[in-house]
Amino acid sequence: MSLLVDAAWVAERLGSGEVLLVDATLPPVGVMPKVDTRARYVEKHLPGAVFFDMEALSDPDTDLPHMLLPPERFGREMDALGVPSAGPEQGGKTLVVYEQVGVFSAPRAWWMLRVMGAADVRVLQGGLTAWEAAGLPVESEEVPAASARFDAVLDRDAVAGLAVLKAALERGEQVVDARSAARFAGTAPEPRAGLQSGHMPGALSVPYTELVADGRMKPAAEIASVFAEHGVDVERPVMTTCGSGVTAAVLALGLELCGAKQVRLYDGSWAEYASRPDAPIIKG
Known part of the structure; x- marks a missing residue:
């Protein structure tokens, strides 16, 4: 299909x-x-x-x-x-x-x-x-x-909460962030007031815009190349995240187009993670 x-x-x-x-x-x-x-x-x-x-x-x-x-x-x-x-x-x-x-x-x-x-x-x-x-x-x-x-x-296997995210980060599993490279690096502000930018320890940056061209999803082969260039192995489990769980779904769609079988989306995304005072945030 x-x-x-x-x-x-x-x-x-x-x-x-x-x-x-x-x-x-x-x-x-x-x-x-x-x-x-x-x-x-x-x-x-x-x-x-x-x-x-x-x-x-x-x-x-x-x-x-x-x-x-x-x-x-x-x-x-x-x-x-x-x-x-x-x-x-x-x-x-x-x-x-x-x-x-x-x-x-x-x-x-x-x-x-x-x-x-x-x-x-x-x-x-x-x-x-x-x-x-x-x-x-x-x-x-x-x-x-x-x-x-x-x-x-x-489908509970397709959705991740904060505890599941933290455990994945601790195990060194792939967590892929769809936000812009500047927000990921902490050099651009978050659109939601009160949240600092930056990223989770060990997360990978794949801006969702890199999977899109001319208002469409790119062909699967091109999407696979984007993921590979950013160090994402589609044969291994992947968790997607973004600012509020919306563009994380662009990554989830792209991963499925590439044949990935183990994809979860962290629903709270950065809006939840960065609001926790004890959450480590990496800049750069």
Whole structure:
């Protein structure tokens, strides 16, 4: 199964009723005034697409950004949105996530849906931009939710908490950071107030932007080369992290495209780690 699909692939299958499109555009952190991605969705979206509001679908019972909801709550939210967990072979749908511009948050939605038990989730290469460039139709206004059932079962092996992260660092396992090289080195500030920049002891830097070109994920061979250049062995277990767990999913997607089998995402990411007064932070 190809994790990445193009506009032609989606257009060919859209009329079959086996594909559900999901706009998963998250406003970029630190950009003011804040981009209203829901309003942009209402103005223009792919046919039948629902809006995956990542902020609203994050755990409200923690101060940390973008944390996963408990499975039962996530399942109810997907039911309300009309998103099924079953794939076409089980009478459900192929979920195709996309974003309005570039590559930033769609992989996080791909990861969230997958880790909660969705059977068939793909990412649309180029998103809305590529769809329009292909001359394909768009719609406006909210799409009413269809009847759907999402049986959420968390894949705990794909998610890491702080204790698991610390143990991995102590064992010298691969922890790969998706933030910019400057934030990793501690020479650029974090976008979230009160957090110093720098990195975890032993972590490797692979800025997620190096896996992207022209608003698309690079070919798997090129992504594999990027990981190799940064010292990441895709045959060994890898844990991904970033600022708040969003672009860590870009790395997770890239690793899976390269054939990596043991990938976990540290959900709290730098927002959690750097907020702990006892957490060692390396500069340089």
